[in-house]
Amino acid sequence: MLYQVVKFAAAPLAHAMCRPHITGAAHVPRKGPAILAANHLSILDSFLLPALLxxxxxxTAKNEYFDGNPVSGFFMRLGGSLPIDRESAHAAQAMLDSAAELLERGELFxxxxxxxxxxxGRLYRGKVGVAWLTLKTGAPVLPVALTGTDRVLPVGSSVPRPARIGISIGEPMRFAGDHTDARDRRRVTDEIMQAIQRLSGQEYVPAYAASVKAANGVSKDEDRKD
Structure with missing residues (x-):
């Protein structure tokens, strides 16, 4: 119920502020599980897709969005986002287990x-949690490319500004393999990232974004503002 209230309020605002151009919405199943695997340009990304679909x-949302900012924490909780501690492997696996249960109930993750x-603005190497989920549950993956969300809320800004965004949703992808096999997880993740890159047109970087930030001197406190 709370989710519907937030969505009812957020959808008109998202349309007015972002003037979204959405392609491939028909690929989202009307019922049954699916994983939406999206690139990540702005803190708004995980607000906009739920609001517009x-x-x-x-x-998922990192703990700092829940605890570090009362406004984002309020909407994250109302929207039903799953918190994740990016520094804890145990917490990350617990989040994946919760996501798998959600998919097994026929929901979208x-x-x-x-x-x-x-x-x-470039596309970075994917972490293998998405592959673990699709191989574990059998849920299809929909690659999603977001564009322009970094112009709506640039890094360091706390006030959104009007800008047109794009959302491109690709055809469902299904995979065979063993979710416990590291090579299968890596292969599937790389295929998903390639599909996102084809939709987004971003330059691909075969390195983790977090490692690049660390190498460039971005502290954990600064990263929490992302």
Whole structure:
């Protein structure tokens, strides 16, 4: 119920502020499980997809969005986002287990395989949690490319500004393999990232975004603002 209230309020605002151009919405199943695997340009990404798509989409969100900012924490809780501690492997697995249960109930789950916002607009190497989920549950993956969300809320800004965004949703992808096999997880993740890159047109970087941020001197406190 709370999710519907938030969505009712957020959808008109998202349309007015972002003037979204959405392609491939028909690929989102009307019922049954699916994983929306999206690139990550802005903190708004995990707000906009649930607001603009007809079905409920549950995303992950780092703990700082819940605890560090009362406004984002309020909406994250109302929207049903799953918190994740990016520093804890145990917490990350617990989140994946919760996501798998959600998919097994026939719901939609959203994830940013890059793990953190892109530091420069390029597409970075995906983490293998998305592959674990699809191989574990059999749920199809819908690659999603977001464009322009970094112009709506640039890094360091706390006030959104009007800008047109694009959302491109690709055809469902299904995979065979063993979710416990590291090579299968890596292969599937790379295929998903390639599909996102084809939709987004971003330059691909075969490195983790978090590692690039660390190498460029972005502290954990600064990264929490992403």
């Amino acid at each position: 007809p079905r409920r989409v549950t995303f 959203g994830i940013h395989p890059e793990g953190t916002r892109s530091p420069d």
